[in-house]
Amino acid sequence: VFSNRFSSWSISGQDNKNDMILGISQTCPICSRSKFLNSLLFYPYYYSTRLRIEKKSFFKYNGSVGRIRLISGRSHLILARKIAKLLKTPLTPIEIKTFADGEIYVRIKEKVRGDDIFLIQSLSSPVNEHLIELLITIDALRRASAARINVVCPYLAYSRQDRKIVSREPISAKLIANLI
Numbered sequence: 001v002f003s004n005r006f007s008s009w010s011i012s013g014q015d016n017k018n019d020m021i022l023g024i025s026q027t028c029p030i031c032s033r034s035k036f037l038n039s040l041l042f043y044p045y046y047y048s049t050r051l052r053i054e055k056k057s058f059f060k061y062n063g064s065v066g067r068i069r070l071i072s073g074r075s076h077l078i079l080a081r082k083i084a085k086l087l088k089t090p091l092t093p094i095e096i097k098t099f100a101d102g103e104i105y106v107r108i109k110e111k112v113r114g115d116d117i118f119l120i121q122s123l124s125s126p127v128n129e130h131l132i133e134l135l136i137t138i139d140a141l142r143r144a145s146a147a148r149i150n151v152v153c154p155y156l157a158y159s160r161q162d163r164k165i166v167s168r169e170p171i172s173a174k175l176i177a178n179l180i
Contacts, residue, residue: 066115066147071108073121073137075130076154080120083152092117096133104129106136113145123157123176131157135179151180 069092072080084091093109119141121134134151141149161172 068116068118069112071117071119071137071141073119073130073133075124075133076120076122079122079154083120094137096137104133104136106133106140108140108144111144112141114147116148116150117141117146118150118152120152120154122155123153124155127157131176131179138180153180 068089070080070084070087070089071092071094073094074096080091092112095105095107095109097105099105119134119137121130121137123130123134134153138149138151156173156176158172158176161170162174164171
């Protein structure tokens with residue numbers, strides 16, 4: 001369930017233009033350089049083995065800090081529970097339903113106005129369902145006036161299509177990053 005390729009998580013510092021930005025920041029397990037952002041620096045070809053969260057650096061932020069809340073989508077609830085247990089922070093209750101026609105309904109059950117949200121959602125199979133659930137949850141959090149929304153995405157779908165190999169081919173990884 002956990003990933004050794006995410007060596008340590010942190011929130012502060014600088015940006016590297018070559019990284020795909022998605023959620024919390026981390027130390028690169030390949031080159032051992034610290035790369036920090038308000039968001040996850042996603043290493044498309046290097047994910048999933050063992051996760052170690054450093055609680056001290058986890059709470060460092062540039063600027064003001066609201067109440068930190070963890071929210072999980074349906075894709076990786078086990079990982080979210082383990083992260084919540086490590087941080088001694090409860091998961092914020094969220095209601096996610098699927099209507100008979102396949103549409104997804106999301107409702108945040110508590111007030112999150114001014115809070116810093118960490119939304120844990122993997123884009124694993126079924127990819128499109130988890131992607132739409134993520135986008136709808138982000139929209140619900142924005143409409144609930146969350147101060148910051150950080151997406152923790154252990155697996156990013158369509159990351160193999162990160163550049164054009166031949167003409168008339170999409171760059172799907174960029175499209176997914178732009179949607180998020």
